[in-house]
Amino acid sequence: MPASEQTKPALRSYLAATRAFTAGKETPRQFLERSLELLDSWEPQIGAFVATAVPAARDAADRSGERWRGGEPLSPIDGMPIGIKDIIETVDMPTEMGSPIYRGNRPRADASCVALLRRAGAIILGKTNLSEWANIRSSHSISGWSAIGGLVKNPYVLDRSACGSSSGSGAAVAASLGAASLGTETDGSLVCPGSLDGVVSLKPTVGLVSRTHVIPISHSQDTPGPMGRSVADVAILLTAMAGTDPVDKATAQADAHKTDYLAAIAHATLRGKRIGILHVDASPPTDENAVFARAIAALRKSGAVIVPVKFSPPDPKPSGDAELLELETELKVDLNAYLSSTPPAVKTRTLADVIAFDKASARENALLGQDIFIAAEKTKGLSDPAYLKARAMLMKIARTDGLDKILNGLDALVMPTDEPSWRIDLVKGDNDSSNTSFLPAVAGYPHLTVPMGTVRGLPVGISFIGRAWSEATLLVLGAGFESATHARRAPTWLPSLENSAAANTAFAPAAGGIIR
Numbered sequence: 001m002p003a004s005e006q007t008k009p010a011l012r013s014y015l016a017a018t019r020a021f022t023a024g025k026e027t028p029r030q031f032l033e034r035s036l037e038l039l040d041s042w043e044p045q046i047g048a049f050v051a052t053a054v055p056a057a058r059d060a061a062d063r064s065g066e067r068w069r070g071g072e073p074l075s076p077i078d079g080m081p082i083g084i085k086d087i088i089e090t091v092d093m094p095t096e097m098g099s100p101i102y103r104g105n106r107p108r109a110d111a112s113c114v115a116l117l118r119r120a121g122a123i124i125l126g127k128t129n130l131s132e133w134a135n136i137r138s139s140h141s142i143s144g145w146s147a148i149g150g151l152v153k154n155p156y157v158l159d160r161s162a163c164g165s166s167s168g169s170g171a172a173v174a175a176s177l178g179a180a181s182l183g184t185e186t187d188g189s190l191v192c193p194g195s196l197d198g199v200v201s202l203k204p205t206v207g208l209v210s211r212t213h214v215i216p217i218s219h220s221q222d223t224p225g226p227m228g229r230s231v232a233d234v235a236i237l238l239t240a241m242a243g244t245d246p247v248d249k250a251t252a253q254a255d256a257h258k259t260d261y262l263a264a265i266a267h268a269t270l271r272g273k274r275i276g277i278l279h280v281d282a283s284p285p286t287d288e289n290a291v292f293a294r295a296i297a298a299l300r301k302s303g304a305v306i307v308p309v310k311f312s313p314p315d316p317k318p319s320g321d322a323e324l325l326e327l328e329t330e331l332k333v334d335l336n337a338y339l340s341s342t343p344p345a346v347k348t349r350t351l352a353d354v355i356a357f358d359k360a361s362a363r364e365n366a367l368l369g370q371d372i373f374i375a376a377e378k379t380k381g382l383s384d385p386a387y388l389k390a391r392a393m394l395m396k397i398a399r400t401d402g403l404d405k406i407l408n409g410l411d412a413l414v415m416p417t418d419e420p421s422w423r424i425d426l427v428k429g430d431n432d433s434s435n436t437s438f439l440p441a442v443a444g445y446p447h448l449t450v451p452m453g454t455v456r457g458l459p460v461g462i463s464f465i466g467r468a469w470s471e472a473t474l475l476v477l478g479a480g481f482e483s484a485t486h487a488r489r490a491p492t493w494l495p496s497l498e499n500s501a502a503a504n505t506a507f508a509p510a511a512g513g514i515i516r
Contacts, residue, residue, distance in 0.1 A: 010490040011038070011229075013232060013233050014077070015232040017179075021079070028123075029061040032061040032081050035081055046155050047151060048083070048152055048175065049177070050086050050129050065079065075239075077240055081122075081178045083177070084124055084127055084181070087184055088113065090114055090127065093106075095107050097146075098129065099133060103148070104345065112213060113214075128168030130165045131164030136373075138371055141430050142430065147363045147364050155493060156494070163188075166227070170199055183227055184222060184225065185223060186218050188434075190203045195459065195463075198491070200229065203225045203448075204223050206223050206250060208242050209224050210243070211250070217331050217335075226241065232262060234475070242258035243255055265479040269480055270304040273412075275411060276307045277308060291454070299481060299484070302480060307409075309410075313435070319394070319397055328375050335354075336351055355374060411466070411470075411473055412473065416460060417434070417437075419432050419460070421459075446470055452481075459489070464478055464481075
């Protein structure tokens, strides 16, 4: 089917819908029903959700409508239908992390970030699929696959990766299956699906949003974050989610730094903003470089001051090894602590139990191994000198000699977020080579990606990276860029670029055929 026949009208941003709620021209229930129509039509093609709560969502939308009619919405996200990554606990739906280990696991409480969203009137539409165990189980990853949910597909081109591990959250937002979603990131799992699925995604400063009742990988790097079709929708979600949680010590400073992020971008301007760009030797130049060059030109035209930055990136081998040791060590400690507190229905109480379960499960072994789990089980804890050395090295690379130095005198650093999406590959697994997420992930600093254009119909994003607690600044820059470029395009639902009419024509022999 041609793309023009497959493409359906996408839902507008939720903030735009609230203007219609205020004027009495639309209701939250009507917004929800259009989202559900799209979900019925397109969810089977992309596998973005593992569970939905439609009756409860309709009831919540009706209650929200009453508040809007009375002129007393709880917040700008009152009535917003959102998906929640299936690593974040919800009291009314199972939280299974994509693994049969947790099949039917019903938590006793919402994650703190979910509780705050409900309190602000958000509607939890369902749980989104993910890369099982948030891509930390195996070094041979296929982003977006879980043993429970199957494979998430990219709604732009269905045989391309939606990226992980927040793949279902990114694909759902791109396809208008809800207004927005929550994902999580340890390193790249919010910004990569944001870029590849053509949506806005923010990895906050570690400690701005609580991780309580979020299944952990690394207390040094984990954070939930919002994903939406506009910078404004991400801003209103972050406003509701941010804050200090006594249970999560990393959030001790959150109340002192959080703000009304929607108000912060109300009059967003790029004029006078100092934005750094790293020199990249693009030999030969790529289509993505051309899109990025146009994005930089748009920033400059809008009044931003573009500042070339000299920086020698860290050697990928030792820095990657150090990060992996940090993640493996913290995974064992943090996951064992989490599993010890789960309901009795969860029989795996340690990482060693998880490894044994996976080893005995045919479906768990269908595509992936568990070499990272096995290596994590062998680690020696948070007092191990090797771990402490790796942690100190990472802080020097990412903060002292990295972003702290790069961002001196700048409002943000900009880079292409990732390559265009790659084809799903059972043999080679994920095969992107981007490392844009590494420095902000390891440093615990904020990272925003905004659609900047397409390469052969595949979305690519631009990253705005800042120092700790600079989310408001990054959102202002993102909103200014979004307003200047309007670069986001709705999904096209192509089965494959290689099977398109243009590709078939190019793949055919030239006129005249084979010379005999």
